[in-house]
Amino acid sequence: MAHEPAPSLYAAQEPVFPRKVKGFYRTFKWWIMAVTLGIYYLTPWIRWDRGPNLPDQAVLVDMTNRRFYFFWIEIWSHEFYFVAGLLIMAGLGLFLFTSALGRVWCGYTCPQTVWTDLFILVERWIEGDRNARVRLWNGKWSARKWRLRITKWTVWLVIAMATGGAWVFYFADAPTLFRDIFTLSAHPAAYVTIAILTLTTFVFGGFMREQVCIYMCPWPRIQAAMMDPDTITVAYRDWRGEPRGKKRDASTGDCIDCMACVNVCPMGIDIRDGQQMECITCALCIDACDDVMERIGKPRGLIDYLALSDEEAERAGAQPRPLWQHVLRLRTIIYTAMWAAIGLGLVYALFIRSDIELTVSPVRNPTFVLQSDGSIRNIYVVRLRNKLGDDRQFHLSLTSDDILRIELEGSNRELAIEVPANETILQRVYVTARPQDAAASRNSTPLRLWVEDLDSGDKASWDTIFNGRESQ
Amino acid sequence: MADRKVDEETGVETTGHSWDGIEELNNPLPRWWLWTLYLTIIWGIGYTIAYPAWPMVSGATAGVMGWSTRENVANDIAAHDGQNANLVAALLEADMAALPENADLNRYAVARGGAVFRAQCSQCHGSGAAGAVGYPNLLDDDWLWGGEMEQIVYSVTHGIRNETDPDAHWSQMPAFGDIFTREETTATVEYLVSLASPEFDATLAEEGAVLFLDNCAACHGDAAMGDRAIGAPNLADAIWLYGGDRDTLAYSIENARFGVMPAWGQRLSDEDVRAVSAYVHALGGGE
Incomplete structure (x- = not known):
């Protein structure tokens, strides 16, 4: 019995050599690259004055003190819901853009796309355009090939190191860390982080490129659920282009099968095969095709941003519906509404945030303490957080419909609590009802604890209850 | 792999798996992916040699790197102790009576003491320090042996009725079951009840007051206010260690109860x- 070979367990990476292209979308992508990379590299260097006791870096994730600084906003670790809210907004934003405009995130702003674009640019400068690169790839390892390759890898590595280097500046004072890195006195975590990010940038941007999108990223597989026939996406007007051919008569469509769209594709696919998982909708094929159409005197837009729901009308010769009709539909409106609601909620939460944070946890073990004179005492642990850069003096008081007395643990008789700058203080507070008072015998009595900053007059309060003898 | 099936539609080989006629195409993995898998296997083997990994009859292989979580913990603890060395030294030298005025040191001492309390003291005094029948509540202002800082340090150091420490607090009430008649006990109980409650038998209590002065006041005081120097409880306040109802009081008088604490x-x-x-x-009762 003849044995056929077992099916292969791997597929080799097909090398892709994207050709240079010019056009509207290419220019737009250069601008996006400049802006996103600019934001990434420069943000840590922006200074923001917060007074003498706080860092002056505009955007800083301070792990040691568990703070996140973003210009005038300061988020403490217990306020992490702001970050969670931003992440939900980012998720909804991605849904919105994908359902309206397809994979614009993938095509324009995904770091994988931006850095790969940059690496391909470097590659083109050093090794030449597509044809030169294909020749170099197929050629022997001559001295020239070595020289070009080593030059290219060196430039890539410098970019990759700068990328990893910029990341760590978000976590420490950038100028100090910059000096420490070069004097070899920075924390090992900084070096390890830079090394890992350098390696991933170098490998993902230089060698794996489209493999990351196709095999590692989950988004291409999720996108199908986000898109519908009204989604604007990069597609080929096959009813106009087919049948392809070089002949310029009625027997062929507009596509002259010049392969321009395939040659510029960074993913190595043919958009004329229809929508496919590999397509990141970078729109470079649109630029390439428009260029060709112009030269052969045909209308642009053989490959274009279009919605599949227009296909039938276009086949019949009608105009596609205007863009806003595709973008403005129930689904995108709902996404926008949810996105905006969370955004407004976060802004609201940001504005009602107080500079004093007061939490009161009643001690419930035991529920109350019987004193020797028969009075009933309840114990509360007051947690006071001073979110300002100066020491503050707080005065504690109590309001209740019943007669209750308040005392603090320690020798302090003035009900004053000193909270140092940027610190949290735990203070035991005793509230007592005399035996003859109603609160002593009743099950529970509501009360409100107040703190007041004596200098600024800022106040905060907390509602809790007082347990009497009946509560046992 | 004798029967290689090819899907007609796509021309791709199938794995032969079929669910309701839907067949799985064999779209193979990229080479780099496969190499990554092999590399992780090699890495895994190296890892089990370098680090503790393989379970043996007792314990596990130690690994050639000599890495040990126990050692790491010991080092971490030593590092923390090192960081606190100044505070510990200050605590050992501190005048305990004035400790609460030194906010930073007091905060350290209270935090450290809380950990000690939960490990060593909570078994009897309760995790919230509220005590239990026979075990004093440490949150209130009623103290048997004194609630000033120095007095607390002494009680904790030497313990209560502890034979191993000659300096331990020591006092012992006689069991009045052998001394009093049942009627005398009842009368004494009524006197004690009269100290706190408006509902009592006046004649019986008067009789009890005389018995109290003769038998109990030497330790508990003429006004039954107790004496901290000898650990005699205050009987005139609202707090009872064993309970303040008549039956419990009678039992306490006849059998003489007391507690102990380690030094x-x-x-x-x-x-x-x-x-x-x-x-x-x-905790709230400190004096």
Whole structure:
């Protein structure tokens, strides 16, 4: 019995050599690259004055003190819901853009796309355009090939190191860390982080490129659920282009099968095969095709941003519906509404945030303490957080419909609590009802604890209850 | 792999798996992916050699790197102790009576003492320090042996009625079951009830007051206010260690109850004794 070979367990990476292209979308992508990379590299260097006791870096994730600084906003670790809210907004934003405009995130702003674009640019400068690169790839390892390759890898590595280097500046004072890195006195975590990010940038941007999108990223597989026939996406007007051919008569469509769209594709696919998982909708094929159409005197837009729901009308010769009709539909409106609601909620939460944070946890073990004179005492642990850069003096008081007395643990008789700058203080507070008072015998009595900053007059309060003898 | 099936539609080989006629195409993995898998296997083998990994009859292979979580923990603890060395030294030298005025040191002592308390004291006094029948509540202002910081340190160090420490607090009430008749006990109980409650038998209580002055006042005082120097409880306040109802009081008088506590000076370091005393002092009753 003849044995056929077992099916292969791997597929080799097909090398892709994207050709240079010019056009509207290419220019737009250069601008996006400049802006996103600019934001990434420069943000840590922006200074923001917060007074003498706080860092002056505009955007800083301070792990040691568990703070996140973003210009005038300061988020403490217990306020992490702001970050969670931003992440939900980012998720909804991605849904919105994908359902309206397809994979614009993938095509324009995904770091994988931006850095790969940059690496391909470097590659083109050093090794030449597509044809030169294909020749170099197929050629022997001559001295020239070595020289070009080593030059290219060196430039890539410098970019990759700068990328990893910029990341760590978000976590420490950038100028100090910059000096420490070069004097070899920075924390090992900084070096390890830079090394890992350098390696991933170098490998993902230089060698794996489209493999990351196709095999590692989950988004291409999720996108199908986000898109519908009204989604604007990069597609080929096959009813106009087919049948392809070089002949310029009625027997062929507009596509002259010049392969321009395939040659510029960074993913190595043919958009004329229809929508496919590999397509990141970078729109470079649109630029390439428009260029060709112009030269052969045909209308642009053989490959274009279009919605599949227009296909039938276009086949019949009608105009596609205007863009806003595709973008403005129930689904995108709902996404926008949810996105905006969370955004407004976060802004609201940001504005009602107080500079004093007061939490009161009643001690419930035991529920109350019987004193020797028969009075009933309840114990509360007051947690006071001073979110300002100066020491503050707080005065504690109590309001209740019943007669209750308040005392603090320690020798302090003035009900004053000193909270140092940027610190949290735990203070035991005793509230007592005399035996003859109603609160002593009743099950529970509501009360409100107040703190007041004596200098600024800022106040905060907390509602809790007082347990009497009946509560046992 | 004798039967290689090819899907007609796509021309791709199938794995032969079929669910309701839907067949799985064999779209193979990229080479780099496969190499990554092999590399992780090699890495895994190296890892089990370098680090503790393989379970043996007792324990596990140690690994050639000599890495040990226990050692790491010991080092971490030593590092923390090193960081706190100044505070510990200050605590050992501190005038305990003035400790609450030194906010930073007191905060350290109370935090450290809380840990000691939960490990060593909570079994009897309760995790919230509210005590139990026979075990004093440490949150209130009623103290048997004194609630000042120095007095708490002494009680914790030497213990209560502890034979192993000659300096331990020691006092013992006689069991009045052998001395009193049942009627005398009842009368004494009625006198004690009269000290706190408006509902009592006046004639019986008067009789009890005389018995109290003759038999009990030597320790508990003429006004039944107790005496901290000898650990005699205050009988005129609202707090009862064993219970204040008539039956419980009669039982206490006839059988004479008392509690014991270990001399923690023998078991804990000086700084822990001081810390746990600071913690107890800061619970609300400290004087």
